[in-house]
Amino acid sequence: MTEAARVSRRRRLAAAATLGMLVLPILVAVLRPGWIQSHEGLSYPIRQVELWRCWQDGLYSARWFPDLCHGQGYPFLSFYAPLVFYLAGLGQLLGLSAVASLKIPIVLGLLAGVAGMYRLTRLGTSRAGALVAAALFTFAPYRLRDLFIRGDLAELLAQSFLPWALWALLRLGQRRDVRHVAAVMIAGTLAILSHNILGMFTGLCLALAAVVAVLSSRERVATAIACGVAGIGTLAGSAFFWAPALHEKQFVQIDQLTTGHYELSRWFVPPLAFFGRGEFPGISQELPMTFELGWAQWLGILLLVALAIGTRAGRFTSPESPPPARRALVVLGLALLAGGLFLTTRAAAPVYAAFPLLTFVQFPWRLLAVATVGAALLGGLGADRLADVVAGRRGWALAAGLVLASTALAWPLVGPKPNGVLPAGVLEPTSLQATRNTTTAGEYLPREVTRIGRPRSFENGVRVEENTRVLAASRRAGRWSLRIESEAPARVTLVDLYYPGWVATANGRLLELGATDGTGNLWFEAPAGTTDVEVRLEPLPVRRGARILSGITWIALLLAVLGARIFGARSSGGRRRVVGRSTSTT
Numbered sequence: 001m002t003e004a005a006r007v008s009r010r011r012r013l014a015a016a017a018t019l020g021m022l023v024l025p026i027l028v029a030v031l032r033p034g035w036i037q038s039h040e041g042l043s044y045p046i047r048q049v050e051l052w053r054c055w056q057d058g059l060y061s062a063r064w065f066p067d068l069c070h071g072q073g074y075p076f077l078s079f080y081a082p083l084v085f086y087l088a089g090l091g092q093l094l095g096l097s098a099v100a101s102l103k104i105p106i107v108l109g110l111l112a113g114v115a116g117m118y119r120l121t122r123l124g125t126s127r128a129g130a131l132v133a134a135a136l137f138t139f140a141p142y143r144l145r146d147l148f149i150r151g152d153l154a155e156l157l158a159q160s161f162l163p164w165a166l167w168a169l170l171r172l173g174q175r176r177d178v179r180h181v182a183a184v185m186i187a188g189t190l191a192i193l194s195h196n197i198l199g200m201f202t203g204l205c206l207a208l209a210a211v212v213a214v215l216s217s218r219e220r221v222a223t224a225i226a227c228g229v230a231g232i233g234t235l236a237g238s239a240f241f242w243a244p245a246l247h248e249k250q251f252v253q254i255d256q257l258t259t260g261h262y263e264l265s266r267w268f269v270p271p272l273a274f275f276g277r278g279e280f281p282g283i284s285q286e287l288p289m290t291f292e293l294g295w296a297q298w299l300g301i302l303l304l305v306a307l308a309i310g311t312r313a314g315r316f317t318s319p320e321s322p323p324p325a326r327r328a329l330v331v332l333g334l335a336l337l338a339g340g341l342f343l344t345t346r347a348a349a350p351v352y353a354a355f356p357l358l359t360f361v362q363f364p365w366r367l368l369a370v371a372t373v374g375a376a377l378l379g380g381l382g383a384d385r386l387a388d389v390v391a392g393r394r395g396w397a398l399a400a401g402l403v404l405a406s407t408a409l410a411w412p413l414v415g416p417k418p419n420g421v422l423p424a425g426v427l428e429p430t431s432l433q434a435t436r437n438t439t440t441a442g443e444y445l446p447r448e449v450t451r452i453g454r455p456r457s458f459e460n461g462v463r464v465e466e467n468t469r470v471l472a473a474s475r476r477a478g479r480w481s482l483r484i485e486s487e488a489p490a491r492v493t494l495v496d497l498y499y500p501g502w503v504a505t506a507n508g509r510l511l512e513l514g515a516t517d518g519t520g521n522l523w524f525e526a527p528a529g530t531t532d533v534e535v536r537l538e539p540l541p542v543r544r545g546a547r548i549l550s551g552i553t554w555i556a557l558l559l560a561v562l563g564a565r566i567f568g569a570r571s572s573g574g575r576r577r578v579v580g581r582s583t584s585t586t
Contacts, residue, residue, distance in 0.1 A: 015118065015127060022131075022403070023114045023138055029148070029415030030106050035099050037417045038151025039289070042426055044084070046437055047076065048098040049427050051085040055092075057476035062089075064478040064537050066496070070454045071433030071461075072521065073496040075252065075444050079245045083193040084154050098427055106153060109160040114138045116163035116187075117376055123170055124326035125384035128399035132300065133380025135403040137163070140372040141294045144413035149289055158195035159369045161187050162202055166209045166373075169227060170328060173213035176226040178564040182557055184230035185237050192238040197361055198369055199242075205370060206231060208335055216328040233553060240550040244543035251500050253449075256441035258359045267363045268346040291344070291365050293375055296406035300379020301337070304330075307385045326381065333377035340371025446499050449520035461495040468492070468526070478537035484526040493523040494535065501543075504535045 030036070035045065047065070054062035061077065062085070068074035077085070084105045091101030114134045121133035137143070146156050168183035188206055192199035210227035217223040235242075256262070274293045342348055344364045352358045361367075383399045390398065425431030438445065442452065457463050462470050468486040475495075484492060496502075498515035504524035505511065511533070513524040526533060539547070 019114045023110050032419045034419030037420045040151035045098055048088050051089055052092050053429050054477040059477040066477045067429045067432040068437045079444055081193050081195050105157050109157040113160035120163040120167040121380040124329040128387050128396050129380045129384025132383035132399050132402045133376045135406045136297050136379040137376035139406045139410040141292050142368040142372050154195040158191045158198035161191040169209040170213050172226045173217040173223050176222050178560045181230045185233040188234035189238040212328050212332050216324045236553040237550055239546040243546035247542040252444045254443050256443040262362045264364055269344045269365050296409050297375040300382045304378050304382030333374045336374030337371050340367045343367040446497050446520050448498055448515035451518040455495050458495050463493040465490045480535040482533045485530045488528050490526050491523050492526045493521050496522050498522040501538050501540050503538050506531045506533045
C-alpha cells in the first residue's frame with residue numbers, strides 16, 4: 001500500500017469514527033431498555049408480532065396479518081411499505097425479541113442517514129463542510145421528532161436513504177458506470193420499500209437530481225441515458241411492492257385516508273412555524289409535534305447566502321466560479337428546501353388538487369423530511385464556503401461550532417421521555433385477536449366489510465350450517481386446511497375476511513367462494529360427503545407479474561455489475577502488461 005493510500009484510508013476511518021460519535025447520543029437513547037414512548041408507540045410492536053407470526057406460518061411476504069381486526073385478518077403489508085418489519089424480522093431470526101429487533105432498522109437508519117448526508121455533501125465540499133451537513137441532518141428537529149415523538153420508524157428509514165440516492169444520481173453526472181446505476185437503484189428501492197409517501201417523493205427528488213446531473217455534466221446525452229436507466233431500473237426493481245399495491249387499492253377502503261381527520265387541508269403548516277414552535281398539539285403522551293426547521297439549519301443557510309452576496313460585492317476572495325459539483329449541490333439543496341417547505345403550506349393546495357394521488361400524503365408537514373435534506377446540504381455548503389474564506393484551523397473551528405450548535409439546540413428532543421414497558425398482551429397474538437387493531441382508519445379493510453365488530457357464532461374460526469360437521473381445521477396466516485363432512489352441499493364460513501386472491505380447492509377442484517354480507521367474512525361451498533379443503537391467499541396476476549419483473553431486473557443488474565468487473569479487470573490487466581513491455585523495451 002502506497003503512502004497516499006494509507007493517508008486516504010486513515011482519513012476515511014477518522015471520518016467514519018467522527019460520524020459514529022456524532023450519532024452516538026441518539027443511539028444511546030434508542031438502545032436503552034424498553035420501547036420508545038411515542039404517538040405510534042404500540043403500532044410497530046403489534047405489526048412486528050404479526051410479521052413474525054406470518055413468517056412462522058410460511059407466509060414470507062407477510063401481506064396478511066391474521067390476528068388483526070378481531071382475528072379476522074388484515075392485508076397490511078399488501079399496501080404498507082415492509083422494509084422496517086423485514087429488517088426487524090431478521091433480528092427475530094437471530095433470537096431477539098420483537099422490541100429489540102425493531103431497534104435494528106432505527107440504528108441502521110441513523111447510521112445510513114449520517115453517512116449518506118456526509119457522502120452527498122462531500123461531492124462538492126471539504127470534509128468540514130460535509131461534517132456540518134451530516135450534523136444538521138442528524139439533529140434536524142423534524143427528524144428527531146419523527147423518531148422520539150411521532151415514532152414513525154418507516155418515515156425515518158426512508159429519509160435516511162434519500163441522501164444516498166441523490167449522491168448516486170449526481171455521481172452519474174461524473175462517472176456513468178454500472179456501479180453508480182446500481183447504487184441509484186438500490187438506494188431508491190430501499191426508500192420506496194421503507195415508506196409509501198416518502199418513497200413516492202424520493203422518486204420526484206431523484207427526477208430533480210437527474211435534471212441537475214444532466215445540466216452540470218459535460219456529456220449530457222450519456223448522463224441523461226444513464227439517469228433514465230437508473231430511474232427505470234428503480235421502478236422495475238421495486239415494482240413487486242408498488243404495482244400490486246396500486247392495483248389492489250380498489251379492493252379496500254383506501255379513501256378513509258383522505259377524508260375526515262386525515263384530510264390534508266386540515267394540516268397545512270403556517271410559514272412562521274418554520275422559524276419557531278408550531279401550533280399543533282401532540283396526539284398523546286404529552287409530546288408536542290411542532291414543525292420548526294431548526295435555528296442551526298437556518299444559520300447554515302444564511303451563512304451560505306451572506307458569503308455568496310459578500311463574494312459578489314468583492315468583500316471576500318473567491319475563485320471566479322465555483323466547481324461544477326458545488327454548483328450542482330447548491331441548486332439541488334435550494335430546490336429541495338424550497339420545494340419541501342412550499343408543499344407543507346396552504347399555497348400548495350392547487351398542486352395537491354391537480355394530482356389526486358398526492359392527497360394520500362394526509363399530513364403535508366411530512367415534506368419537512370425533504371426540506372431537512374435541502375437545509376442540511378445548504379448548511380454544509382455554507383460552512384465549506386466559510387472555510388474557504390478563513391482558511392486553516394479557524395475554518396475547522398467554525399465548522400465545529402456549527403456542529404455543536406446543531407447538537408445543543410436539538411438536545412431536548414433526544415429521548416424526551418425514557419423508554420417504557422409495553423402493556424401486557426401487546427406482544428401476544430391471542431391478545432391481539434380480542435381487539436380491532438387495524439391501522440389509522442381501517443383503510444385496508446376490504447370494501448365488502450360494512451359492519452365492523454367481533455365475529456360471532458364461530459367455533460375455532462369456522463361456522464357451518466346444519467347437517468355439516470368440521471372434522472378438522474388448521475389455520476395459518478393466509479391458509480386453512482379443513483376436513484368437512486356434510487350430507488349435502490353446504491356453505492362454510494371462515495373467520496378470515498374475504499379478499500381477492502383467496503382460493504378454495506377440494507381434491508384439486510376449485511370451489512365457489514365469496515364474502516358474507518356486511519361482515520365480509522370468507523365463505524365457500526363445500527361438496528357433499530367427507531372432503532379435504534384447502535383455502536389459500538394466492539397472489540393476483542398483477543402481483544405475480546410484478547414479482548417476475550423485479551426478479552429479472554435484479555438478476556440483470558447483478559449480471560451487469562459482474563460483467564463490468566470481469567471485463568474491466570481484464571482490460572486494465574491488459575493495459576498494465578502493455579505498459580510493462582514498452583518500458584522494458586525502451
